[in-house]
Amino acid sequence: MKYVTYINEKKFEIEIQNDGTLLVNGVQRDVDFLTLDESLFSVLMNNKSYEIVIDETDGQYDVLIQGRLYTGQVLDERAQLLASRRGGLGVESGELSIKSPMPGLIVAIPVSEGQEVKKGQTVIVLESMKMQNELKAPRDGVVQRISVTVGATVEQKKLLITLT
Amino acid sequence: MVMEPQQTKIKKILIANRGEIAVRVIRACRELGIATVAVYSDADRTSLHVRYADEAVHIGGNSPRESYLRMENIIAAAKKTGTDAIHPGYGFLSEQEDFAQAVADEGMIFIGPSPDAIYRMGDKQMARETVKKAGVPVIPGTEPGLRDDEIYAAAEHIGFPVMVKAAAGGGGKGMRGVYAAEELPNLLAIARREAESAFGDGRVYLEKMIEGARHIEFQILADMHGNTIHLGERECSIQRRHQKLVEESPSPFMDDDLRRRMGEMAIRAAQSVNYVNAGTIECLVDKDKNFYFLEMNTRLQVEHPVTELVTGVDLVKEQIRIARGRRMGLTESVLEPKGWAIECRINAEDPYNNFLPSVGTISTLLVPTGPGVRVDSGVYSGYTITPHYDSMIAKLICWGDDRGEAILRMRRALEEFTIMGLKHNIPFHQNLLSSFSFIAGRFDNKFVEERFSMTTYEQSPSESELETAAIAATLFAHRNRQLAGQVVNRNERDTSNWKWLSRWERVHK
Numbered sequence: 001m002k003y004v005t006y007i008n009e010k011k012f013e014i015e016i017q018n019d020g021t022l023l024v025n026g027v028q029r030d031v032d033f034l035t036l037d038e039s040l041f042s043v044l045m046n047n048k049s050y051e052i053v054i055d056e057t058d059g060q061y062d063v064l065i066q067g068r069l070y071t072g073q074v075l076d077e078r079a080q081l082l083a084s085r086r087g088g089l090g091v092e093s094g095e096l097s098i099k100s101p102m103p104g105l106i107v108a109i110p111v112s113e114g115q116e117v118k119k120g121q122t123v124i125v126l127e128s129m130k131m132q133n134e135l136k137a138p139r140d141g142v143v144q145r146i147s148v149t150v151g152a153t154v155e156q157k158k159l160l161i162t163l164t
Numbered sequence: 165m166v167m168e169p170q171q172t173k174i175k176k177i178l179i180a181n182r183g184e185i186a187v188r189v190i191r192a193c194r195e196l197g198i199a200t201v202a203v204y205s206d207a208d209r210t211s212l213h214v215r216y217a218d219e220a221v222h223i224g225g226n227s228p229r230e231s232y233l234r235m236e237n238i239i240a241a242a243k244k245t246g247t248d249a250i251h252p253g254y255g256f257l258s259e260q261e262d263f264a265q266a267v268a269d270e271g272m273i274f275i276g277p278s279p280d281a282i283y284r285m286g287d288k289q290m291a292r293e294t295v296k297k298a299g300v301p302v303i304p305g306t307e308p309g310l311r312d313d314e315i316y317a318a319a320e321h322i323g324f325p326v327m328v329k330a331a332a333g334g335g336g337k338g339m340r341g342v343y344a345a346e347e348l349p350n351l352l353a354i355a356r357r358e359a360e361s362a363f364g365d366g367r368v369y370l371e372k373m374i375e376g377a378r379h380i381e382f383q384i385l386a387d388m389h390g391n392t393i394h395l396g397e398r399e400c401s402i403q404r405r406h407q408k409l410v411e412e413s414p415s416p417f418m419d420d421d422l423r424r425r426m427g428e429m430a431i432r433a434a435q436s437v438n439y440v441n442a443g444t445i446e447c448l449v450d451k452d453k454n455f456y457f458l459e460m461n462t463r464l465q466v467e468h469p470v471t472e473l474v475t476g477v478d479l480v481k482e483q484i485r486i487a488r489g490r491r492m493g494l495t496e497s498v499l500e501p502k503g504w505a506i507e508c509r510i511n512a513e514d515p516y517n518n519f520l521p522s523v524g525t526i527s528t529l530l531v532p533t534g535p536g537v538r539v540d541s542g543v544y545s546g547y548t549i550t551p552h553y554d555s556m557i558a559k560l561i562c563w564g565d566d567r568g569e570a571i572l573r574m575r576r577a578l579e580e581f582t583i584m585g586l587k588h589n590i591p592f593h594q595n596l597l598s599s600f601s602f603i604a605g606r607f608d609n610k611f612v613e614e615r616f617s618m619t620t621y622e623q624s625p626s627e628s629e630l631e632t633a634a635i636a637a638t639l640f641a642h643r644n645r646q647l648a649g650q651v652v653n654r655n656e657r658d659t660s661n662w663k664w665l666s667r668w669e670r671v672h673k
Contacts, residue, residue, distance in 0.1 A: 001642060001645075003638050003641065003642070005634045005637055005638045005641075007630050007633045007634045007637065008625065008630060008633075010630050010634075012630075012631065012634040012635075012638075014634065014635065014638045016638070016639075016642050022635070022639075024631060024634070024635060029635065031635060031639065033636070033639045033643075035643070038527075039527060039528050039584065040528060040530075041636065041640070043632070043635075043636055045632065045635070050632060050636075052636045053528050053530075053582050053584050054636060054637060054640045055527055055528070055584045055585065056640070056641070056644075061637040061640070061641070062584065063633040063636055063637050064582060064584065065629070065632060065633060065636070066579055067578060067579035067580075067581070067590070067594060068625065068629075069591070070625070070629075070630065070633035070637075072633070072634070072637055074637050074638050074640075074641035076641075076645070101520060101522065101523075102521060102522065102523040102551055103523070103551050104551065128521060128523075128551045129521040129523075129551050129553075129554065129555050131521060133518075133520050133521065134518060135520075136517075136518075156523065156524075
């Protein structure tokens with residue numbers, strides 16, 4: 001089975017053969033991967049011992065190694081095919097949804113539909129946990145659709161704004 | 165001649181709080197053989213304090229107004245369970261004199277100071293006047309409501325730089341720093357307009373601006389037998405938006421003479437309101453070691469464990485002992501702390517995204533252990549952090565023989581601490597504890613907001629570290645894919661998959 005794995009946006013081609021041999025970018029690696037529970041693993045590589053915690057949500061992999069968090073995606077052949085048809089992976093192009101990271105109250109929407117925004121620009125102010133939180137555009141783009149209004153109470157993961 | 169106070173028996177304590185501090189108080193009660201009653205809101209049925217207590221009473225809805233701030237519900241819970249005493253924890257009703265009074269009116273003991281002391285320290289202007297009479301230095305300033313010409317004269321008298329602050333105050337609105345006399349008329353007008361539009365009240369007052377100030381506080385203990393002592397200081401300058409993030413005891417800024425002088429001041433401030441039980445005197449200390457009273461917190465503090473670790477005093481047990489009318493264990497102030505203690509507040513906030521709060525279910529929780537490590541928390545693996553309460557997940561406290569050992573131990577413990585399922589600020593603490601300014605003890609209360617960056621000390625991961633993560637993620641995905649493909653019969657899924665997988669793992673080393 002061949003996978004393309006992105007970690008912190010760096011690409012690795014990883015192949016797991018039927019006999020269990022593991023190749024990274026064509027080079028064989030000896031890995032002892034022991035499952036301790038659903039998300040906790042003990043990994044030995046070249047006698048180096050790692051305790052690794054892995055979580056997956058909606059195709060996003062969080063990998064914690066020695067207090068350091070790595071994030072990425074693992075694409076099998078089918079997913080790679082879909083990604084190439086979509087015109088590439090990542091957030092640099094195409095439609096991008098900004099969703100509510102937590103339940104809260106929309107207190108301000110400092111942008112309007114059709115407006116150009118820069119990466120890091122505040123697009124929504126959400127009040128939650130007794131604080132006003134500014135949600136920012138993850139990249140440059142144009143506000144295509146605003147799906148909420150000021151004063152609305154939103155649930156977690158509610159679609160707020162679509163950028164193109 | 166002081167009358168010997170009546171000693172009272174306490175057999176059952178209700179904790180009018182939630183989360184980690186409720187668990188902390190329950191632990192002290194367990195050690196003393198005192199029964200405990202937890203109270204909880206709808207959302208907190210799953211909280212750890214409910215599981216740890218001997219009894220638990222539901223007191224209302226998720227909003228604090230419907231539960232933890234509802235005096236009558238808490239008093240009713242206490243009466244229903246035959247409670248003798250109520251521990252308020254911190255926040256919620258802990259600094260409301262009418263709650264302390266209501267508890268006393270029902271013939272129960274409030275574990276804290278008298279309603280009068282809470283009231284007199286609760287009103288900030290009154291507290292300032294009270295401690296000033298006792299010879300405690302306060303930040304030079306004026307009363308609110310002066311005319312412009314009076315403010316010009318007062319500013320000259322206080323000396324620049326000064327802060328113009330809105331009487332109705334809050335959130336930095338109507339607040340301006342003024343560095344020279346010629347700037348004052350213009351900035352004063354701006355501050356008044358801002359205050360008028362934000363609060364409908366254009367009154368302002370002046371306060372001397374303390375530049376490069378540190379937030380240093382003293383722990384006070386006082387019993388009913390006339391003893392008032394301090395347990396040394398806590399350094400709390402590492403804050404963001406007035407929220408403390410890291411505290412330590414002692415302070416790297418302290419010397420013996422300053423500790424003696426500030427300690428005496430703190431005791432005088434507490435005595436000025438006949439304070440009994442545990443309390444904290446918060447101060448600003450400038451670069452030249454001049455100190456000014458800010459306020460008194462008439463309750464246990466979040467950061468009390470650092471004092472416990474360097475003094476050996478269990479503050480909660482001492483609070484209960486004092487409330488029983490007994491003499492405190494110590495009768496002398498602590499002038500030489502033993503070793504060094506640091507606390508990191510672990511919050512559900514994303515340090516890479518402007519400290520945005522995070523909610524969600526903790527999927528994995530591995531708590532650090534080993535020498536010199538203490539964790540006070542109210543969460544567990546599978547627990548869901550909700551938006552109803554503050555974002556603190558746990559307090560990680562490390563003790564070392566000296567500050568260097570405490571820092572290294574904290575770095576080790578932070579590396580062990582694993583919390584998955586939501587964003588948290590452990591990376592912030594790791595960066596902070598690697599920063600030269602923190603290690604050298606050179607920081608003030610603006611350090612985090614003005615001079616700290618998450619990227620200064622963070623090294624980008626090496627190629628091989630990224631590869632390790634990539635291999636792990638891929639094997640995880642591969643395993644889940646194989647498991648999913650295996651499902652034939654739901655009932656047999658777990659065992660058969662496990663066997664298959666462990667075989668795979670053993671074979672393919």
